[in-house]
Amino acid sequence: MTRRTVRIAMNGVTGRMGYRQHLVRSILAIREQGGLDLGGGDVLWPEPILVGRREHALRELAQRHGLEEWSTDLDAVLADGRTDVYFDAQVTSARVDALTKAIDAGKHVYTEKPTAADLAGALGLARRAREAGIRHGVVQDKIFLPGLLKLKRLVDGGFFGEILSVRGEFGYWVFEGDWQDAQRPSWNYRAQDGGGIVVDMFPHWEYVLHELFGRVTGVSAHVTTHVPRRWDENGKPYTATADDAAYGIFELEGGAVAQINSSWAVRVHRDELVEFQVDGTHGSAVAGLRECRVQHRSMTPKPVWNPDLPADHSFRDQWQRVPDNAVFDNGFKAQWELFLRHVYLDEPYHWDLLAGARGVQLAELGLRSSAEGRRFEVPELSL
Numbered sequence: 001m002t003r004r005t006v007r008i009a010m011n012g013v014t015g016r017m018g019y020r021q022h023l024v025r026s027i028l029a030i031r032e033q034g035g036l037d038l039g040g041g042d043v044l045w046p047e048p049i050l051v052g053r054r055e056h057a058l059r060e061l062a063q064r065h066g067l068e069e070w071s072t073d074l075d076a077v078l079a080d081g082r083t084d085v086y087f088d089a090q091v092t093s094a095r096v097d098a099l100t101k102a103i104d105a106g107k108h109v110y111t112e113k114p115t116a117a118d119l120a121g122a123l124g125l126a127r128r129a130r131e132a133g134i135r136h137g138v139v140q141d142k143i144f145l146p147g148l149l150k151l152k153r154l155v156d157g158g159f160f161g162e163i164l165s166v167r168g169e170f171g172y173w174v175f176e177g178d179w180q181d182a183q184r185p186s187w188n189y190r191a192q193d194g195g196g197i198v199v200d201m202f203p204h205w206e207y208v209l210h211e212l213f214g215r216v217t218g219v220s221a222h223v224t225t226h227v228p229r230r231w232d233e234n235g236k237p238y239t240a241t242a243d244d245a246a247y248g249i250f251e252l253e254g255g256a257v258a259q260i261n262s263s264w265a266v267r268v269h270r271d272e273l274v275e276f277q278v279d280g281t282h283g284s285a286v287a288g289l290r291e292c293r294v295q296h297r298s299m300t301p302k303p304v305w306n307p308d309l310p311a312d313h314s315f316r317d318q319w320q321r322v323p324d325n326a327v328f329d330n331g332f333k334a335q336w337e338l339f340l341r342h343v344y345l346d347e348p349y350h351w352d353l354l355a356g357a358r359g360v361q362l363a364e365l366g367l368r369s370s371a372e373g374r375r376f377e378v379p380e381l382s383l
């Protein structure tokens, strides 16, 4: 057995996503399983270098997990010829600068979404990466969730017949931060710091819709800030300058339409924090993060509208649970493994900076649609 080490500079690991999903649930989980099996007796061993702004926080993290390397000097880490991959889970507003430096240093890059604050920045990164000849990937975790993998299985198996529509409902109540702490970082609610639910969630909806049902060809959205005043991590009040809810309509290649509500100002009366209902001529499905339920046309009840009588159907009971039929790994880890196989085995990988730019494009057009009260075509991107 040959063990090859891949040294990954991980920037933003003190944050929510960087720590939990990327460091602990992905990179450390790959180490716990003995590394990534590349076949032919080769095993890839990820060696994280924790990068950030606060030395004490990085040292504490490294000690907690028995890691040896951390640094507050990104330039030095990138100048080090032993660093193979740069990973970015910083706040969105810090991303373009750091990724640009990493690409210019010839590192392979893997990054959280959105890749940039605007389309020009996102395309600029994709072009730079292509010219530098490095490998690049963007987190598109939702399609690796068990619920959406089961939904994809239904699409691929022809369960739906012709797909007519998709209804997505995402969101939960994010506390204002005064009488109960907010459960998301305050920068999410300040436009000047890269916040907003459209830039956060439309990139996800772009690849979910694209990969499952077809490319988004048109968008109209109504975007708003329902909760205008919030309290930050220090209990200080601030004005929420970013949007916290978006009501979007997405036209899809092939003719289906998707309507997705995204909100941090909604209370959950659903089974999961995100759910997609897909209706097709032959059947329908409701998929969440983990579960997926179906109703075939042959099992579709015939309710008759009559408000004078109580409902005589238990509608939820008329759906069947789709079996797992597989063991599902953490979605972030699954995508990390595919990215590392792309880098080291040259396996195909299409969740790259151009794919990331499509997400940024949809967010940009969604915001413009709302601001101008117009529907926008979504042009196909190329480099």
Ligand SMILES: NC(=O)c1ccc[n+]([C@@H]2O[C@H](COP(=O)([O-])OP(=O)(O)OC[C@H]3O[C@@H](n4cnc5c(N)ncnc54)[C@H](O)[C@@H]3O)[C@@H](O)[C@H]2O)c1
Pocket: 011, 012, 013, 014, 015, 016, 017, 018, 052, 053, 089, 090, 091, 092, 094, 112, 113, 114, 139, 141, 185, 200
């Ligand atoms: N894939 C997903 O499902 C998903 C979910 C949430 C967030 N995200 C993305 O991940 C990124 C990080 O989000 P998060 O929720 O982990 O944020 P967070 O605030 O918890 O973490 C941000 C990290 O960036 C660092 N940072 C660097 N420069 C900073 C600055 N100038 N100000 C503040 N922090 C700075 C922080 O120290 C911290 O490590 C964002 O780009 C966000 O869009 C992705």
